[in-house]
Amino acid sequence: QVQLVESGGGLVQAGGSLRLSCAASGTIFSINVMGWYRQAPGKQRELVARITSGGITNYADSVKGRFTVSRDSAKKTVHLQMNSLKPEDTAVYYCNVAYPGINYWGQGTQVTVSS
16 A cells, blocks of 8 residues: 655745655555646646656646656655746645556645735
8 A cells, every 4th residue: 555645835925936745655666657736626636747757747737837846766755846836826735646547645735825
């Protein structure tokens, strides 16, 4: 069983930065995708950014150029550096580890961006 624990959320003013981290425990197979999703009130959960075990990244259009996803496979961690934050980035951010047909989720961390 895989467990994911997020940290680094909080309240920040527009234009500010936050860094989210996620630590995984349990058996992580070498070929996987790690990433971040978010869910704002009244909206569906959406992909923010993800990174494969080979280092290929994928970003939502709304965060390109502002957010950077990175991972340390040896430490089983994934990070999300968020710069130039906007009020519309306010959401609960969830860490995700995925294999074909299987998804693991963290409990989520709140990010609030004030205008």
